[in-house]
Every structure is written in C-alpha cells, then in structure tokens.
Amino acid sequence: MEWNKNGLLPLEWFRQMRTESPVAAIDGSGAWxxxxxxxxxxxxxxYEVFSSQGSPSTEDPIESSLLRQDPPKHRQLRKLxxxxxxxxxxxxxxxxxEEITKSLLDEAEKKGKMDIVADLASPLPIVVIAEMLGxxxxxxxxxxxxxxxxxxxxxxxxxxxxREMSEYFSAIADDRRRHPQDDLITKLVEARIDNESLTELExxxxxxxxxxAGNETTTNLISSAVLAIDSLPEVxxxxxxxRSLIPGALEEVFRYFSPVQVMFRRVKQETxxxxxxxxxxxxxxxxxxxxxxxxxxxxxxxxFNIHRNPNPHLGLxxxxxxxxxxxxxxxxxxxxxxxxxxxxxxxxxxxxAPLSRMDSTMMFALKELPIILK
Numbered sequence: 053m054e055w056n057k058n059g060l061l062p063l064e065w066f067r068q069m070r071t072e073s074p075v076a077a078i079d080g081s082g083a084w085x086x087x088x089x090x091x092x093x094x095x096x097x098x099y100e101v102f103s104s105q106g107s108p109s110t111e112d113p114i115e116s117s118l119l120r121q122d123p124p125k126h127r128q129l130r131k132l133x134x135x136x137x138x139x140x141x142x143x144x145x146x147x148x149x150e151e152i153t154k155s156l157l158d159e160a161e162k163k164g165k166m167d168i169v170a171d172l173a174s175p176l177p178i179v180v181i182a183e184m185l186g187x188x189x190x191x192x193x194x195x196x197x198x199x200x201x202x203x204x205x206x207x208x209x210x211x212x213x214x215r216e217m218s219e220y221f222s223a224i225a226d227d228r229r230r231h232p233q234d235d236l237i238t239k240l241v242e243a244r245i246d247n248e249s250l251t252e253l254e255x256x257x258x259x260x261x262x263x264x265a266g267n268e269t270t271t272n273l274i275s276s277a278v279l280a281i282d283s284l285p286e287v288x289x290x291x292x293x294x295r296s297l298i299p300g301a302l303e304e305v306f307r308y309f310s311p312v313q314v315m316f317r318r319v320k321q322e323t324x325x326x327x328x329x330x331x332x333x334x335x336x337x338x339x340x341x342x343x344x345x346x347x348x349x350x351x352x353x354x355x356f357n358i359h360r361n362p363n364p365h366l367g368l369x370x371x372x373x374x375x376x377x378x379x380x381x382x383x384x385x386x387x388x389x390x391x392x393x394x395x396x397x398x399x400x401x402x403x404x405a406p407l408s409r410m411d412s413t414m415m416f417a418l419k420e421l422p423i424i425l426k
Contacts, residue, residue, distance in 0.1 A: 186235025
C-alpha cells in the first residue's frame with residue numbers, strides 16, 4: 053500500500069523494536085521507549101507506578117491540565133467537564149456537525165476539488181470545539197496554527213504558542229468572570245474543587261487541552277480515513293454499498309494510522325517492565341502506534357481490515373486517561389466520511405501532490421491531502 057512504501061508510517065522500525073528491543077533505553081537520556089502492546093497498556097493503566105505528571109512548571113499550563121494529572125486531582129478535573137461529553141450531549145451536536153459538514157462540502161463543490169485537511173478535516177472539529185468552549189470563530193486559523201505547534205517538534209514554536217494561548221484564554225476567562233455565558237469556559241471559571249476555584253493556570257491549561265485535543269485527533273482521523281478509502285478500492289466499494297461499515301472502518305483507522313503515535317509517562321518508583329529495570333523519575337515513551345501493530349494481539353496487523361473484530365486498539369489511550377472526547381471524535385468523523393461518500397463517491401486523490409507528514413513525533417498528521425471531486 054502506498055502509505056507503507058513512502059515511509060509515512062515506520063512500521064518496519066516498530067516491528068524490529070518489538071522483536072529485538074521492546075523496552076529500549078534511549079542513549080544517555082534516562083528515558084525509555086516501549087513498543088509492545090502488553091507493555092504499553094501496562095504503563096497506561098498503572099498510574100500508581102507510571103505518572104502522567106512531568107516536571108512541574110509555572111510557565112507551562114499544559115503541566116496543570118487534565119492530561120498531566122494523576123488521581124485524585126485527575127478525577128476531580130475530569131469530572132468538571134465530563135458533563136459536556138456525555139452520550140446525550142454529544143448526540144445533540146449531530147445536527148450542527150451535519151450542517152457544518154454540508155457547508156464545507158458545498159464550498160468545495162464549487163471548485164471541484166479540495167484539500168481534505170484544510171477544507172474539511174481541520175475546520176470541522178475546530179468549529180465544534182470552539183463553540184463548546186465559547187470562543188470566537190474569527191480566530192479559527194490561529195487555533196489550527198496553535199494546535200499544530202503544540203504537537204509539533206519545534207520547541208520554540210511550542211513555547212511561543214503556549215504564551216499566545218495563555219494570553220488569549222486568560223482574557224476570555226477574565227471576561228467570563230464579569231459576564232458569564234452558557235459555555236465551557238464559564239463553567240471552568242465558576243467551578244470549585246474542595247471549595248476552591250481553579251487557578252488561572254489550570255483554567256488556561258484546560259482550555260488549551262480541550263482546543264487541541266478537540267481537533268487534532270479528529271482532523272487526523274478524518275484525513276487518514278479519506279486516504280485509506282482512496283488507496284483501497286475494495287474498502288471504498290464496501291463502504292458505498294453499506295454505510296453501517298463506516299464506524300468499524302474508523303476503528304481500523306484508529307488502529308492502523310494511530311492519530312496519536314506516542315505518549316509520555318514518568319516512573320514514580322523503581323519497577324520492572326519487559327525484563328528491564330526502570331528507576332524513579334526516568335521517562336517512558338509509550339508507542340501506541342507500535343502497540344496497535346503488535347502481532348501478538350492483531351492478526352496480520354499490517355493489513356487494513358475494516359471487519360477486524362475484536363479491535364482492542366490503543367488509539368484513544370487506555371485506563372483513566374482514555375480520551376474524554378472519543379465519542380465526539382467518532383461522530384464527527386463518521387458524519388464527515390458519510391457526507392463525503394454520499395456527495396462525491398468517486399473522489400480521487402490528486403497524486404501530483406506528494407504525501408508528507410507534519411513535523412510531529414507525537415501525531416500522525418498529513419500536511420495536506422488534495423482530492424479531485426469530479
């Protein structure tokens with residue numbers, strides 16, 4: 053398959069590491085890479101040994117976010133926003149998501165072509181999460197740039213985007229204290245944990261995490277699904293004949309492409325993993341992208357199979373940090389793929405544009421995916 057041949061996915065490296073060094077020390081860094089499914093899941097689920105908390109920093113709001121907390125603080129923070137992601141609340145968003153998708157495809161139809169990333173996969177989840185947070189859509193392009201910088205490999209851009217996002221969300225939080233609205237930021241400003249308000253850093257960290265998590269995973273899920281359908285005629289034929297297969301196909305996209313490739317943990321106490329001794333305060337990088345291709349769990353893992361059942365992929369994490377917005381990501385992606393296939397069943401990728409990944413170790417994200425609609 054094309055995405056295997058051009059090096060977009062390092063499947064051969066993952067296979068070699070699972071076989072030869074499933075728990076591998078990173079030279080001289082006091083850090084480890086973990087590649088096998090069993091070990092990755094163990095790190096995910098054992099928060100008493102493998103902490104989500106990195107180095108505390110008063111400058112980095114992400115360190116104060118839900119992503120970087122262990123119980124009991126994690127449980128308290130997650131509860132604050134979980135009401136916005138209940139099945140009923142997510143289902144209530146379906147008409148809005150369908151409306152946004154239709155509008156985006158209407159614009160594309162006028163041109164007869166579109167870049168799936170820029171014209172559908174990116175704006176759709178950004179519009180949805182921006183409305184949930186209660187922030188203006190006039191900054192939509194800036195939101196995407198911030199999100200890309202936050203998950204990218206350019207450290208200076210990472211620091212700069214955090215500074216800009218902190219200023220932006222701090223001003224909005226201050227406004228909500230004076231003028232409450234029916235949105236998530238107001239709820240964060242008004243929230244209490246043990247009778248105390250969230251700190252400014254915690255509010256900003258929450259907003260940044262929700263904005264980024266609310267669009268990056270979904271953007272990459274949609275674009276990877278469009279790529280897979282174009283590359284595999286038999287998959288396109290099956291989905292066109294039976295739309296009920298789309299949810300299963302998206303689960304296979306989660307597994308095969310793994311929108312989030314790797315996550316970080318810190319060792320809280322000396323422990324054994326994969327025959328290696330990991331010491332307190334060492335860092336662990338858990339490669340979900342490798343775990344999702346582990347031959348010990350998935351039959352013929354390098355085959356894209358929309359009928360794979362069961363499909364216990366780790367594309368959305370595992371344990372207490374299982375993706376809060378998983379149902380929203382699935383619904384947005386399902387609606388987008390259904391609409392695309394309904395409107396443009398014979399779309400084809402513009403192969404004059406080479407496939408290339410965004411400069412991000414953490415995410416599998418295509419820079420662009422131009423397609424021809426007619």
